[in-house]
Amino acid sequence: MSILHDEGQQAIATESRRVLEARISKDDLLPLLETSGRYHEGFWTTAKEQGWTALALPEAYGGLDLGLVELGLIAHQAGRSLSGAPFLTSGFGAAKAIELLGTDAQKQRWLPGLASGEAIGAVAFAAGADPLPARPDLTCASGHIEGRARSVTAGLAADVAVVLADEAGTPVLALVDLAGVERSAIDSFDNSRLIADLRFAGTPAEVIATGPAAHGAALQILALQAVVTAHEQTGGAEALMEIARDYAVTRKAFGQPIGAFQSIKHRIAELYGLVELARANCIHAAARADQADFITAAAAARLSATEAYDTAARDCVQIHGGIGVTWEIGLHLHMRRSRSLALEQGNSLFWEDILVDRLAGEAA
Amino acid sequence: MSDLEAFRAKAAAWCESMVPAFGKAARKGLSVEEDLALGRRYQKAKFDAGFAGINWPTEYGGQGLGHIEKITFEGEEMKHGFPNVYFGISLGMPVPVLMQFGSDREFVKERVVKALKGEEIWCQLFSEPSGGTDLAGLRTRAEPDGNGWKINGQKVWTSWAQYSDYGVIVVRTDPTVAKHKGLTYFWVDMKAPGVTVRPIKLAGGDSHVNEVFFDDVKISDDHRMSPVGGGFAVALTTLMIERYVATDSAGFGPHLDLFVDLAKDVKINGKPAIEDGRIRQQIARNYAMRAGLDSINRRARLMMQAGMTPGPEGSLNKLVAVRSRQKLSELALDLQGTDAFPFDEHASPKDDWASSWINAPTGRIAGGSDETLLNTIAERILGLPQDHRPDKGIPFNQIPA
Numbered sequence: 001m002s003i004l005h006d007e008g009q010q011a012i013a014t015e016s017r018r019v020l021e022a023r024i025s026k027d028d029l030l031p032l033l034e035t036s037g038r039y040h041e042g043f044w045t046t047a048k049e050q051g052w053t054a055l056a057l058p059e060a061y062g063g064l065d066l067g068l069v070e071l072g073l074i075a076h077q078a079g080r081s082l083s084g085a086p087f088l089t090s091g092f093g094a095a096k097a098i099e100l101l102g103t104d105a106q107k108q109r110w111l112p113g114l115a116s117g118e119a120i121g122a123v124a125f126a127a128g129a130d131p132l133p134a135r136p137d138l139t140c141a142s143g144h145i146e147g148r149a150r151s152v153t154a155g156l157a158a159d160v161a162v163v164l165a166d167e168a169g170t171p172v173l174a175l176v177d178l179a180g181v182e183r184s185a186i187d188s189f190d191n192s193r194l195i196a197d198l199r200f201a202g203t204p205a206e207v208i209a210t211g212p213a214a215h216g217a218a219l220q221i222l223a224l225q226a227v228v229t230a231h232e233q234t235g236g237a238e239a240l241m242e243i244a245r246d247y248a249v250t251r252k253a254f255g256q257p258i259g260a261f262q263s264i265k266h267r268i269a270e271l272y273g274l275v276e277l278a279r280a281n282c283i284h285a286a287a288r289a290d291q292a293d294f295i296t297a298a299a300a301a302r303l304s305a306t307e308a309y310d311t312a313a314r315d316c317v318q319i320h321g322g323i324g325v326t327w328e329i330g331l332h333l334h335m336r337r338s339r340s341l342a343l344e345q346g347n348s349l350f351w352e353d354i355l356v357d358r359l360a361g362e363a364a
Numbered sequence: 365m366s367d368l369e370a371f372r373a374k375a376a377a378w379c380e381s382m383v384p385a386f387g388k389a390a391r392k393g394l395s396v397e398e399d400l401a402l403g404r405r406y407q408k409a410k411f412d413a414g415f416a417g418i419n420w421p422t423e424y425g426g427q428g429l430g431h432i433e434k435i436t437f438e439g440e441e442m443k444h445g446f447p448n449v450y451f452g453i454s455l456g457m458p459v460p461v462l463m464q465f466g467s468d469r470e471f472v473k474e475r476v477v478k479a480l481k482g483e484e485i486w487c488q489l490f491s492e493p494s495g496g497t498d499l500a501g502l503r504t505r506a507e508p509d510g511n512g513w514k515i516n517g518q519k520v521w522t523s524w525a526q527y528s529d530y531g532v533i534v535v536r537t538d539p540t541v542a543k544h545k546g547l548t549y550f551w552v553d554m555k556a557p558g559v560t561v562r563p564i565k566l567a568g569g570d571s572h573v574n575e576v577f578f579d580d581v582k583i584s585d586d587h588r589m590s591p592v593g594g595g596f597a598v599a600l601t602t603l604m605i606e607r608y609v610a611t612d613s614a615g616f617g618p619h620l621d622l623f624v625d626l627a628k629d630v631k632i633n634g635k636p637a638i639e640d641g642r643i644r645q646q647i648a649r650n651y652a653m654r655a656g657l658d659s660i661n662r663r664a665r666l667m668m669q670a671g672m673t674p675g676p677e678g679s680l681n682k683l684v685a686v687r688s689r690q691k692l693s694e695l696a697l698d699l700q701g702t703d704a705f706p707f708d709e710h711a712s713p714k715d716d717w718a719s720s721w722i723n724a725p726t727g728r729i730a731g732g733s734d735e736t737l738l739n740t741i742a743e744r745i746l747g748l749p750q751d752h753r754p755d756k757g758i759p760f761n762q763i764p765a
Binding site for chain 1: 620624627628638644645647648649651652653655656657658659660662663666667670677680683684735738739741742743745746747748749750751752
């Protein structure tokens, strides 16, 4: 896969940007923060309509047979626009797990719905601070899941989940139909992520991988999602850098634009560096999806994208001064999103260890 | 195999074959003069093999290939630590400018070929004690003298001036106009009467830069390479010649693998340093940064191959890589504790942490300081305002000292 985007890929980037800029506004996003259980329906309708949900899934099941590069380009634009629905990433993760590990029947059952966006997918591997626990909290016994999956992104709306569970001391990956599963919304600082606790009480589940294979597949799914999220973070960071730049050239103090002060202009120039490093790592990782070094590339993308978005959120607000901390200007939408995206798909601490294990030759 | 891959394979094979004669082992223990002599033989071998002046016209001794072939060769060459550093400035800036702007074409041709063979070296006389970043604020002057000019003043930080045969120089020919407008560009014979070169010993112990004094140095008008008062534009051409050179995400310091190896070797509180979270975080962060730069550079090469102009993000390399190298080198010394004290001032910054550390500040200052690069990114790429410049538009001789 080339790291130079072809014409079709460039068109995906420009068209998705155009559509999202026309359809998403801060005024729609702010109220979502103060209600629980609502997401930006306009975005999700657009995602379905534009075929973004189908983008990276196989043609045989209603997908478009494109890949991580194309999905990444959409995610970048979603990040720019703060699009308020988490399902693009979680649905992709669930679908990839089913595509890679599922039976024909399971693929037939779930993939067409996930591709059209009629079905929503979630991925629940984490146990609190551990994104990929060796001993998961959930237990699985003869095809039934027991326990509570905490703070699952998209969990409130999902129809199907891929979960990591413990079956007699061995990790398993299982597919769970969420119809009838009890869930409770988590009131979060970024409410449109539809984060929920899922309570499984003897819920029927289909095991799709067992033992080390389950753990390896979970890491692969997590890395795929992390690369999508890294694109989203890079898009958010890029938008913030531009917002900071635009403010710095118009806002005046002491008789000149504040962007003429080096303390401000250098801060924005540093953001440019972080955004470009993150973008370069994202482009590289998306192109390595099927290669042996994918986990390493995904970790680098994830680390640099988290750093870029966090720093951009911090600095953009700082450059705005007092107006930056108001509800109305909405920079806190990015602050909130930068943190929720930093926590989903494994935090930086997790990816640092994954990366160093590989660089030091401690992992296969 | 593409043509470029074939070229790379040929370049790689040739470089490998040069290792016994010119590699790190062959250079070990040589004095600077002996190393320079070896360097001249290496440059000649490179010329004979068709790897000198790769993207220069064939009528000037070059190979008539593209920029992409040049950086492809350099990517292979830089793996081996050959003694080519003495020719980097010479062939990088002054000689290409001479090729473009020199008036006596026969003379130009003779000089270019000799420079490509390593027989002659050129230096670039830009920075002065009064300023390096503020190039247009320079004070060295040239006054009309008969049919020619007479130069008086001082340059500084001139790389390899002590071994140079010629130099290109920007001087002030009119102090009564705004600072950018009173400059003129010449070449000078470094062996001419009145030229004095004094090496400057740098913090790390080496002396590749110099002070150069000009006392009534007389040159004829055919040394002039710009219109009178048009020197700044030619100087900018010099600085912009090649934005994309073969870059190194290690900031011309040690590869990250060397740090990982060190962290596996040493212990912190009885446990391998590689298991320590503080060390792991630095490894991970440095890897992500370097991988980003590598991806930017790979993309730039692919764009050039496809006939496109690479984006401005290539300008990040030096800024990001060298300051990271500085901090990582400090940490590498910390990791070794008192075992880090033994110091070899001739060790290479590419494989010795102490050498990398002590020479890193030079890298953050030379060729555009970190602050200058941040200004350039802010102003040229992001469209932020220029700094306040109180001397703007004022005749040079009326700027308060």
